Amino acid sequence: MKIAIAADHGGFSLKADLVDMLQQAGHAVDDLGAHEYLANDDYPDYALLVGKAVQSGRAERGIVLCGSGIGACIAANKLKGIRAGVCHDTYSAHQGVEHDDMNVLCLGARIIGVEPAKEIVTAFVNARLNTGERYQRRLNKVLAIEREA
Ligand code: RB5
Numbered sequence: 001m002k003i004a005i006a007a008d009h010g011g012f013s014l015k016a017d018l019v020d021m022l023q024q025a026g027h028a029v030d031d032l033g034a035h036e037y038l039a040n041d042d043y044p045d046y047a048l049l050v051g052k053a054v055q056s057g058r059a060e061r062g063i064v065l066c067g068s069g070i071g072a073c074i075a076a077n078k079l080k081g082i083r084a085g086v087c088h089d090t091y092s093a094h095q096g097v098e099h100d101d102m103n104v105l106c107l108g109a110r111i112i113g114v115e116p117a118k119e120i121v122t123a124f125v126n127a128r129l130n131t132g133e134r135y136q137r138r139l140n141k142v143l144a145i146e147r148e149a
Helices: 012-024 043-056 070-076 090-100 114-126 133-148
Strands: 002-007 028-031 061-066 084-086 104-108
Touching (some): 002 043, 012 061, 043 104, 070 084, 070 104, 090 114, 090 133
């Protein structure tokens, strides 16, 4: 799977571990930065890069890391077509895809350790949207809000 990933200073160290893990699992990972530790960088810049990659189809899924995951999630959800969620457990990480077509995973590197983060990312990338009518109906309602609100 093509996966775009990025992190601010809060998630910089965790990003390296996740890139390694995803590449070893056979994914094509586009690391959109930061490419060096920048103590004063800003999470919206990285959420925008990942969101654009997913929006354009250059990536099928995105991952954005910051200190809590919250800022990255708020910023990523400002882009049309992006459905980002903060997941610090594996159930949310796969169910968010299966039920809600979540296409960007946000993680807080100050909240979870490396090994739980790897399991959460694995659950996210391996999950697929359920084809049931109820899920499509709900997704259509979300898309209508995005168009009209
Ligand atoms: C950066 O210090 C921190 O505020 C940011 O990474 C993130 O946690 C925001 O949600």
